[in-house]
Amino acid sequence: MIVDDLHLVKDIVESCDYQRRHLFNAVIVALLSKAHAAGQRLAFSTDNAPPPLANRAHTWDICDFTPADYQAICSAYFDPAIARRLDFGEIHRFAPNLNAHQLRKASVWLSHELGADTARFIEYLTTHNLASNVEIEEVEPVDWNDLRGVDDVIEALEAKIALPLEDRVLAAELGLKPKRGVLLAGPPGTGKTTIGRALAHRLKSKFFLIDGTMIAGSANFYSSVNRVFEAAKRNAPAIVFIDDADVIFEGEHGERGLYRYLLTMLDGLESESAGRVCVMMTAMEASSLPAAILRSGRVELWLETRLPDEAARASIFRDKISCLPATIGAADVAVLAAASRGLTGADLKAAVEDGKLLFAHDKANGKQLKAPEQYFLAAIETIRRNRRTYTKKKRPQLTEALSIGFKAE
Numbered sequence: 197m198i199v200d201d202l203h204l205v206k207d208i209v210e211s212c213d214y215q216r217r218h219l220f221n222a223v224i225v226a227l228l229s230k231a232h233a234a235g236q237r238l239a240f241s242t243d244n245a246p247p248p249l250a251n252r253a254h255t256w257d258i259c260d261f262t263p264a265d266y267q268a269i270c271s272a273y274f275d276p277a278i279a280r281r282l283d284f285g286e287i288h289r290f291a292p293n294l295n296a297h298q299l300r301k302a303s304v305w306l307s308h309e310l311g312a313d314t315a316r317f318i319e320y321l322t323t324h325n326l327a328s329n330v331e332i333e334e335v336e337p338v339d340w341n342d343l344r345g346v347d348d349v350i351e352a353l354e355a356k357i358a359l360p361l362e363d364r365v366l367a368a369e370l371g372l373k374p375k376r377g378v379l380l381a382g383p384p385g386t387g388k389t390t391i392g393r394a395l396a397h398r399l400k401s402k403f404f405l406i407d408g409t410m411i412a413g414s415a416n417f418y419s420s421v422n423r424v425f426e427a428a429k430r431n432a433p434a435i436v437f438i439d440d441a442d443v444i445f446e447g448e449h450g451e452r453g454l455y456r457y458l459l460t461m462l463d464g465l466e467s468e469s470a471g472r473v474c475v476m477m478t479a480m481e482a483s484s485l486p487a488a489i490l491r492s493g494r495v496e497l498w499l500e501t502r503l504p505d506e507a508a509r510a511s512i513f514r515d516k517i518s519c520l521p522a523t524i525g526a527a528d529v530a531v532l533a534a535a536s537r538g539l540t541g542a543d544l545k546a547a548v549e550d551g552k553l554l555f556a557h558d559k560a561n562g563k564q565l566k567a568p569e570q571y572f573l574a575a576i577e578t579i580r581r582n583r584r585t586y587t588k589k590k591r592p593q594l595t596e597a598l599s600i601g602f603k604a605e
């Protein structure tokens with residue numbers, strides 16, 4: 197019997213608020229005893245053996261991959277003729293920490309390339325998502341140019357974040373560094389996470405994410421955060437994106453560990469990799485972040501996403517409605533923009549989706565169709581009503597297990 201990824205089971209057990217300590221070890225001891233009594237053998241795979249295993253089991257460590265390991269793994273996926281052309285020593289020097297998944301991905305891609313050689317392989321590693329802790333396929337594909345009414349924010353991101361990270365030649369020539377600390381603040385639904393998603397797609401292996409899924413009160417939270425920073429430093433220049441930093445800090449329940457840690461990391465970054473790792477935090481309000489971080493001068497760039505003005509609202513409606521069939525797509529966007537003052541980009545997106553459903557309902561039931569904007573106006577009104585109802589209610593207390601990852605749309 198093989199138990200794969202034992203450390204994941206351990207993480208889950210230890211993140212539960214269970215009173216009895218060492219529960220996990222007790223289960224392992226019981227399991228080992230049972231297997232022993234039955235004359236059976238168990239095989240475990242894990243990144244760190246818990247004490248009962250370390251004491252009783254034979255252990256084999258898988259060491260860091262050498263150039264020969266790279267060669268052996270890659271050769272399984274392409275023609276031996278390609279393998280002979282590649283200099284695995286050089287590939288290993290360029291990226292010494294690749295795992296087998298990453299090597300396989302790169303090899304499968306290379307096997308379809310004409311003229312595959314070492315330079316092409318390294319080019320693939322540079323441009324693809326091989327080091328980041330984000331599975332890029334799972335991040336909704338977006339471009340920050342799709343956001344309306346925040347041109348100044350986008351311009352600053354292009355010039356001060358993307359350019360120094362992307363243009364290696366110019367960055368080396370002029371000694372450009374991305375900003376050390378960036379704060380992206382703005383009301384809910386104004387595009388902060390979308391900017392993170394766009395950055396993830398744009399910067400690929402240079403993008404690292406810390407979000408609520410990592411906090412969850414888990415015992416190994418600091419080691420997870422530390423792993424992210426270490427990986428970012430190894431891949432510098434890189435960006436660590438801390439989404440909903442205010443919620444993460446709030447979840448600290450008065451314990452000041454995380455932001456002290458962050459302050460140290462920000463300082464450590466400056467000395468260790470010459471400030472080439474940028475930490476970008478998002479928050480609904482700048483003032484909800486610990487004052488120590490804001491006052492310390494570590495945040496060098498302040499950006500603000502805001503509610504879209506009338507022109508931006510019209511533009512968002514135009515983007516989303518004009519591609520629909522004329523019976524609904526001919527809605528007058530100026531009327532909708534005027535009627536939706538005070539709504540966020542996320543609200544407008546929801547209004548379009550809801551308006552489409554109302555229209556589809558009438559159409560499917562053979563009802564007389566209304567003027568197209570009527571459907572969207574009705575949806576806008578419902579959103580306003582909901583907002584009035586919900587803002588009256590007390591904000592619920594956030595629980596530690598709150599998940600605010602990229603996948604939660």
Ligand SMILES: Nc1ncnc2c1ncn2[C@@H]1O[C@H](COP(=O)(O)OP(=O)(O)OP(=O)(O)O)[C@@H](O)[C@H]1O
Pocket residue numbers: 342343344345346382383384385386387388389390391440479480501504512540541542543545
């Ligand atoms: N200015 C905008 N233009 C176009 N679409 C927008 C704009 N602002 C937000 N949206 C859309 O609204 C949705 C929600 O935005 P997003 O999740 O990025 O907001 P957020 O600022 O991270 O909110 P929160 O503070 O609640 O996490 C996304 O689908 C996004 O595309």
Ligand SMILES: [Mg+2]
Pocket residue numbers: 388389390439440
């Ligand atoms: Mg968000």
